[in-house]
Amino acid sequence: MRGFLPRWTTPVPRLALLACLALASSFALGGCTAGDPEPSITLDAPTVTALVPKPAILQKSIECPASPEDFPRNADTNYPAEPRGSVPADFVVEKVFLCRPDMTEIDGTAKLIAHQEELQGDFAPLLAALAVPSERADAGQLVCPAILETIPVLWLVNASGEAVDVALPTTECRQASGKPDTQKAIDALKIIDVEVFPVPEQYFPDPAALQSAVACSLPAGGNNMPTGTAAEMKGRVPDGFVPTEVIRCTPDLAAATVHDDQLSGDLTPLLEALAMPSERGGARSCLDYADVPPELWLVNAQGQTINVTWPLDNCEHLNPATALALNALTITTTTPVPATPTAKVSTP
Incomplete structure (x- = not known):
């Protein structure tokens, strides 16, 4: 029927x-x-x-x-x-x-x-x-x-x-x-x-490359999306990577700085949200706005870091599960970072 x-x-x-x-x-x-x-x-x-x-x-x-x-x-x-x-x-x-x-x-x-x-x-x-x-x-x-x-x-x-x-x-x-x-x-x-009507294709980005530091900065122009080598090193959480710390880079365009927020709490919901696939293609009816997510870094017990991608729908809008999981965490420290590309070694 x-x-x-x-x-x-x-x-x-x-x-x-x-x-x-x-x-x-x-x-x-x-x-x-x-x-x-x-x-x-x-x-x-x-x-x-x-x-x-x-x-x-x-x-x-x-x-x-x-x-x-x-x-x-x-x-x-x-x-x-x-x-x-x-x-x-x-x-x-x-x-x-x-x-x-x-x-x-x-x-x-x-x-x-x-x-x-x-x-x-x-x-x-x-x-x-x-x-x-x-x-x-x-x-x-x-x-x-x-x-x-x-x-x-x-x-x-x-x-x-x-x-x-x-x-x-x-x-x-x-x-x-x-x-x-x-x-x-x-x-x-x-x-x-x-x-x-075609349904969106689901995909997973390549695993993020392991790095030795959290590079939490705001590139020129106020765009918090990484480019060049930084973009190539960004990706999903690699298999076997167990984070103990979360760093969220929140841009403050008025002050031309980025707030480096160190978050703590139960990381399970966040890891589940980050493990969701992204979508592309298919029938689309998109609202006219762009999402610019804060950069998100995970740090393991050995001090290794990864810059992880946010899952997106086929309109390139953020999957809200990631933001909800982040909001459930507690900010333990906040550090302003100048709006020039710099590297900051995080203490695991």
Whole structure:
């Protein structure tokens, strides 16, 4: 079944989620708070109106979302927004394409990917389901389940190759799953072609080279990314390297210095985070910002040092697990380092 994809743990922030009021109607579930019963609250029934979107704008080709994160959700109060809309009058459907997120296993880890399916069959039930109006109501009057639902993207194509991104009818809580005739009509069609958007390739950098000192400095220009020989010596934690000390080089651009932070604590979460693979390639939908991580050095009991890389996603953004593990450590000493390349021997 090619169903809608709910996320059961995420609240819908733009809709009124009156969970306690919803539960109050069931004596078996009891009250929401301890102590004496609160006076009963009576909500006026919401005024529900029918919504028929404007006709979808004709487009030259179909385009599925590049990433599962780009699919519309029931939390989107502007759904459907142009160019998405209802099926235009006199639009004769020749092909149907369904874009939907799906789960797949990559190297033992479940990940979301995007599917594009071409569907064929009797389109009449689907067109009838799409013609059903959506429902809307004042959000302040609604009692909606705390479920964030991903809405598939449905494209219709005519014989001339013109395409429309059609809106799926939704309930007053903006849930397409509440209009089951749409899903039934989709399930009745036959999949004749499937395109899976490429998933990012996972990789591990080469092991970091052993060094005799921590070179914690800020190169000219305020860029804390190593270049030349320093970049070649940076890498993942080598097998068998057991760190006893962590040095974080935090740039202070205003003062043109770097703070050499010596960290202590349980290093296990940090080593687990650093052992995660990085990603490259695949479908991308990236926020427009750049991450410049602090340089991170590990020191073993013999005084040998390594400059380790931070795992990145395919947008070259930092894996947050590394920062979280660092924040759990305690700063024992902080030493300012001039903004010129210098070497500082760390005391193991």
